[in-house]
Amino acid sequence: MPNGDENYDILTYLEDYVKDYPDKEIRVINAAINLFSEKGFSATSTKEISKRADMAEGTIFRYFPTKDAILERMVPLLIHAIKPKLEKPVKDIIAERAGEPVGDIFATIILDRLNIIRGNGRLLKSVLPELMYREALQQQLTQSLLPMIRGYVSQVLEEGRKRAEIGPHVSANTAMHQLLGFILAYSLFGSKDEAQAKKDVEEFMDGVMKGWAANAQD
Amino acid sequence: MPNGDENYDILTYLEDYVKDYPDKEIRVINAAINLFSEKGFSATSTKEISKRADMAEGTIFRYFPTKDAILERMVPLLIHAIKPKLEKPVKDIIAERAGEPVGDIFATIILDRLNIIRGNGRLLKSVLPELMYREALQQQLTQSLLPMIRGYVSQVLEEGRKRAEIGPHVSANTAMHQLLGFILAYSLFGSKDEAQAKKDVEEFMDGVMKGWAANAQD
DNA sequence: ATAATGAGTGAGTGCTCACTCATTATAACA
């Protein structure tokens, strides 16, 4: 197993969602996720998948008409793994943590997001590279996620403005790229250590909030 | 041609570097870059490459011992395309633009970087996805680029501190992730329009510098 | 005029691929 990750198992992360999938189907998807993330989609053969899933090659094609269909099935899984974490409306989080500054709330959200990415790293690594060459899948994912993210960033910015913690000069678009970018870069190159990540994220958000501050000098 | 990009040609971007490569070799690499970026490495056959390069399939193997070797040749090309842009020492840039605030200088650097990424998008798209499965290539690239980037970020921070534009609370590591992240996210999801990009980058750097300001309230 | 060269060729090679299907094992019900 490369890069020290343990084997991914959908049941650990998405049990509620896949609980009435046939057992065989889950085994195929699990095997495929792990192989695709190790060697890539095209370099993985259906024979290998069947071996890893501990069944005959023919059985795969009872449950999936083509090899492509296995990959395509992963996209809704990925969306489902990520969306609910984003979905918990930010206003709720703000309500829950009513006293705290918006910057701390953002820091919590970012850390949460980094953990999602880490937990579903293999699923991401299976699907994302192939998205580059499959526009249909790509749009399925970005159209279902990007506007929502922008919406929630907007909400938090608005909340921050009401509380006079954030000035009017900050656009949702730039803010989104700023946050998304940090998450992306940190999940690729950042520290794997949880405590270090917490420190880094807090320092990052601290700086960001100072830049966004309502009373920042022009 | 997907996503509207024109065909990539090494000679446009790296003529000085490849000028004494044999003509056939350049044609193979060009064909491969364009095909890999469209369909991926594994999904591209050597027969297709030969067709696109307008030569017999056998001729490819006179110049490259294996298909893998074509990909491996692209890594130094990619490093060479990106490194010199980073290499122009930041102190030089600061000296050249002596009067301007560090934030503006950063904005210029970031825009420059976005253009490099845009110009070499196909080369990046050919190589980056395969890096995920090839640790050797991955290390070749990150070890040759990341420490250098951190070094230059450090330099600019130091310069900013001397000028009292940046406070002592900003670490090179977080700053690097912040800048790298924005570049990454913006090159993936950001506006393709040059003028809009300039505006977004300036707004981003404006916010960042306010956050980094020496006199930011704690 | 003749000989030597080697870049270029593309049919051929053994092999692997995604996918099929006749056969066998298991389950369901009488």
Added chain:
DNA sequence: TGTTATAATGAGTGAGCACTCACTCATTAT
């Protein structure tokens, strides 16, 4: 238990793969 329905199997299939090699022929040396 016997009969039927469903599930699982893995050898088989043609297509396509990366790579080879015997051969061609324009160019150069003699």
